[in-house]
Amino acid sequence: MHKNYLDYGTYEHGKREGKEIDEFRGIVPAIITETMFEQCQKSIQENMNNYHRVHDYEYMKKLICPCCTGDDISSIRRMAGHSSKNRHGKVYLYYNCPECGGYINEKDIEKLLIHHLDDLYQFHQVISKHTDSFQLEVNEINSLDMQ
Numbered sequence: 001m002h003k004n005y006l007d008y009g010t011y012e013h014g015k016r017e018g019k020e021i022d023e024f025r026g027i028v029p030a031i032i033t034e035t036m037f038e039q040c041q042k043s044i045q046e047n048m049n050n051y052h053r054v055h056d057y058e059y060m061k062k063l064i065c066p067c068c069t070g071d072d073i074s075s076i077r078r079m080a081g082h083s084s085k086n087r088h089g090k091v092y093l094y095y096n097c098p099e100c101g102g103y104i105n106e107k108d109i110e111k112l113l114i115h116h117l118d119d120l121y122q123f124h125q126v127i128s129k130h131t132d133s134f135q136l137e138v139n140e141i142n143s144l145d146m147q
Helices: 034-050 104-145
Strands: 009-014 022-025 080-085 091-096 103-105
Touching: 034 104, 091 104
Parallel strands: none
Antiparallel strands: 009 022, 080 091, 091 103
């Protein structure tokens, strides 16, 4: 869908600064007509109004299926968010691959993420400790060279 006014040959200046918008027509060659652009805008608005997600999926469009995705960039399979309820009404959020059907619970993702972040933090602490002692040695060597 077309969202950019440049698509029909109109350049708008001043939108980001919050100033009055200056519109320049005919500077850039149009790739669609203004009527088609307006139809696209109407269609986009209708689609946005008709679709409402019930739950917030924190990792939507961020998770890639480890089973289906190969080395080729064109084979990336993103996991989609889904939910289910138990008989007591508790909601479970999970992500599944539309290709292979594999899935993972959002709580499990959070546990894995916290575990990896903790490992990363510990690694950072070890590296910082060694770089600090290394820097002290370098400073001592530099001070001896200056004498």
